[in-house]
Amino acid sequence: MSTHGASLPGATGPGQDRWAATPNGLIVLDGATAIAPGVPPAEQYVGALLDALRTGLSSTSDLRTVIADAIDCVSSELDLTPGDGPSSTVALLRWTDHGVDAAVLGDSTIILGCRGGHEVRLCDERLESVAPVQRQSYRERLRRGSGYDETHRQLLADLQVIERRARNSDDGYWIAEATHEAGHHATVHHIDADELHWAVLATDGAQRTIDHLHMAWSVIAAKSDDEILGLLRGLHRWEAERDPDGRDLPRAKRHDDKTVATWQPDTR
Numbered sequence: 001m002s003t004h005g006a007s008l009p010g011a012t013g014p015g016q017d018r019w020a021a022t023p024n025g026l027i028v029l030d031g032a033t034a035i036a037p038g039v040p041p042a043e044q045y046v047g048a049l050l051d052a053l054r055t056g057l058s059s060t061s062d063l064r065t066v067i068a069d070a071i072d073c074v075s076s077e078l079d080l081t082p083g084d085g086p087s088s089t090v091a092l093l094r095w096t097d098h099g100v101d102a103a104v105l106g107d108s109t110i111i112l113g114c115r116g117g118h119e120v121r122l123c124d125e126r127l128e129s130v131a132p133v134q135r136q137s138y139r140e141r142l143r144r145g146s147g148y149d150e151t152h153r154q155l156l157a158d159l160q161v162i163e164r165r166a167r168n169s170d171d172g173y174w175i176a177e178a179t180h181e182a183g184h185h186a187t188v189h190h191i192d193a194d195e196l197h198w199a200v201l202a203t204d205g206a207q208r209t210i211d212h213l214h215m216a217w218s219v220i221a222a223k224s225d226d227e228i229l230g231l232l233r234g235l236h237r238w239e240a241e242r243d244p245d246g247r248d249l250p251r252a253k254r255h256d257d258k259t260v261a262t263w264q265p266d267t268r
Contacts, residue, residue, distance in 0.1 A: 001095060005261030006229035008236060010205060015257035016042045016088075017203050018050045025057040025094040026261050030108050030203040032087040032175075045086035048074045049176060053092065063092050063103035068183025071176050080178035083167060087177040089124075090186065091201045093263055099193050105186040106175045109207045111217045112191060113198040119217065124187050126173035131162040139250035147245040148254060156252055198222070199263040205256030209235045212249045221262045232258045 003026055009015030016031030029050060031042025052070035059066065067090055075085070089106025102110045104122045112120040128135070138155040146152060166172025174185035198221035202210065210220070213235075223231065236255055243249055 001266055002264045003262065004223065004225045004228055005201075005259070006225055006232055007257065007259040008229065008232035010236075010253065010255035010257045014043065016046055017205070017257040017259040018046045019201070019259050019261045020050055020054060021261070022054050022057050024096065025092060026199075026201055026263055027053050027057070028091040028108055028201040028203060028259055028261050029053075029176075030089040030106065030205070030257065030259070042086035042088060045074065045078065045080075046088050048077055049088055049090075053090070057092065057094050060096075063094060063101050063188055064184045064186045066092070066183070067103065067105055067176065067186055068180040071178070071183055072180035075178040075180065082178040083164065085178045087167065087175045089203065090176050090183075091122075091203075093199055093201060095193065095263070097193070099190055100196050100199070101188065101190050102199070103186045103188045105182065106173075107204045109202050109204070110189075111200045111202075111221075112189070112196060113200075113218055113221060114191070115195050115197050120189060120191070122187050122189055124174075127163070127175070130166045130173055131159055134159045134162065138252075142246040142250040145245060145247055193265070196265070201259075201261045203257060203259045206232060206235060206258035206260050208251065209239065209249065209258075213238065220260065221264060223262065228260050228262070232260065 003021040005019050007017045018029040020027045029046045031046040049070055052073045056066035056070050089108040091108040091110050092103045094101045102122055104110055104124050106124055107127050110122040168174055168179040168182050174182040200217050200221050239255055
């Protein structure tokens, strides 16, 4: 199998996205950005979660169980309290002799390119359904040209408080944090190995700009590590130079962390 990938932080530092390839899988994580007071940083959490998922992907367990067990492991390791800890999206791909399994928890995305030419998209949209009025409010302000001002930052802080209250509940959304049950609410998909031509995993910081610019996922799937990094830098430049105030593509901040990882079968 051939796997490639790259990450680009939205600002200085390593960022809160992580990705890794294992002998039989791909992992992409997007840690939550701390905006509201009291929310711990996600860097340590996503590092520990990445390690736990690496181990879990070597098992034959259902991917939902893999995620649940990893959350449980990290919660104990970091002594986290449900509702107060850092959090992360999870996107997993695992291949075996019998097929390919995919799982998404949170708003990262997996695109599966099938042999017949069609694509299957896995994305957990439950977070988007939380506080729709507040989301619409900050996006409309951006469309009107308000930019990333102090009012915008306060709107995001207020939104994050609501999101924390709705975290890991049936009437809210599910995310990797300190409640292992969240793993069992991941969106999953199975496809026969001979039906899958390629796969791309992406965090929302990359996916939303890629979709907005109508880029072809099939083309992205064939890129090398360096070419993926070049793609991410190009997205960053578009945000900085063409849409610095979020009018064309309303988003929480000018630059989010961006990660893309790809898989293709060995065709040699």
